Every structure is written in C-alpha cells, then in structure tokens.
Amino acid sequence: MDAPLSDTETAILDAALAEVLTHGIRRTTASDIARRCGIARQTLYRYWPDAQAVFAALITRELVAALPAAASDPDDLDGMIAVLVETADRVRRLPLVDRLRDTDPELFARYILDRLGTSQRVIHAETARRLAAGQRVGYVRGGDPAQLSAMVLLIVQSAVQSAPLVAEWLPEEAWRAELAHALRGYLQPSQHSGRR
Numbered sequence: 001m002d003a004p005l006s007d008t009e010t011a012i013l014d015a016a017l018a019e020v021l022t023h024g025i026r027r028t029t030a031s032d033i034a035r036r037c038g039i040a041r042q043t044l045y046r047y048w049p050d051a052q053a054v055f056a057a058l059i060t061r062e063l064v065a066a067l068p069a070a071a072s073d074p075d076d077l078d079g080m081i082a083v084l085v086e087t088a089d090r091v092r093r094l095p096l097v098d099r100l101r102d103t104d105p106e107l108f109a110r111y112i113l114d115r116l117g118t119s120q121r122v123i124h125a126e127t128a129r130r131l132a133a134g135q136r137v138g139y140v141r142g143g144d145p146a147q148l149s150a151m152v153l154l155i156v157q158s159a160v161q162s163a164p165l166v167a168e169w170l171p172e173e174a175w176r177a178e179l180a181h182a183l184r185g186y187l188q189p190s191q192h193s194g195r196r
Contacts, residue, residue, distance in 0.1 A: 016058045024103030063119035066090040073133040085180050088156045141189040
C-alpha cells in the first residue's frame, strides 16, 4: 500500500468502483471489472489474485483518501475535533459506503464486527499519531494514544455506520454537532488535572 499505484492499477480500481456502484460487490466479477477497464482478465490477475482482493484494495483506497492531507497537526482540541468530524463526514458521504450499506450489509458487518481491514489500521495509526501530538501540547487527555485512537475509531465507525438509522433525529448538521460533543467529551483533559 505504500508504493504508489500504477496507471493500470488505478484504472482497474476505478473500473471496480464503477461496477460496484452499479451492481454491488456480490454481482461484480473480475470479468466485469476487466471488461469495464478494457483489459484482459489475465492482466487484472497480474495485480490482484481475484475480485475479492480488488474489492479490498478499492475499499482501502477510498477510505484512506478520506483522511486529511498530511498538514500540520491541529493547535487545539477544537481543531482536533474538527479534523475528526470532517473525516468521519467524508467517509459517511462516500458513494461506496452507501452502496455497501445498501447492497452488501454482510460485508459491512464483517469489517465492523469480525475483523480489522487495512484502511481501519491506517486510520487508527494516523489518529493515534495526531492524538499523541495533542497530548504533547496538552489539549488531549492522558492515556495510551493507541487505546484512545481505538475508542475514537469505535465511536466514529459506529456513528458513520448507523447514521441512516437515526437520520430523523440527527440530520446532517446535528449529526456532526453531536459527534463533535461525543469526541470532545472523550478526549478533553479532566478539569481537575490542570494544564501545564
């Protein structure tokens, strides 16, 4: 995942995205992807062993692309919360996330309940790095950054996954505001600990 994708790999993932958005994962085959991409199926197999591997790479690409650019870390807790909520909102709005939720809920559930995917590991590591930077400045409470990041991942993942279920009570702006409150309450230093 560290090496940049070749033009052919990018074209294959773009074709896979178009197929999945049209038909869903279960109804998309390696042949469909290769046909849409204008390549032979054997060419696709030079890069990925099967359609499932293409889908995994596609999901990783789309979710990791929602992460904020590697800009400087936020200066305060408000900035940190804004980054986290904006990232969650970008993931929530991804067409691929909507499509998987609608057509492939068992795949969605597998990544929510059964296993960590590459994208979740990347998001966890980046969040832990940002939280550790906030701890050094003093605006994020103490604790193991990896553990704090894991809980942030659970909070945000649940909020993104279940947002449509509570849309009548939490329309978009309210969803963002309440997620910000939840994250701020979890991450802010205790009033009793004092700031140094």
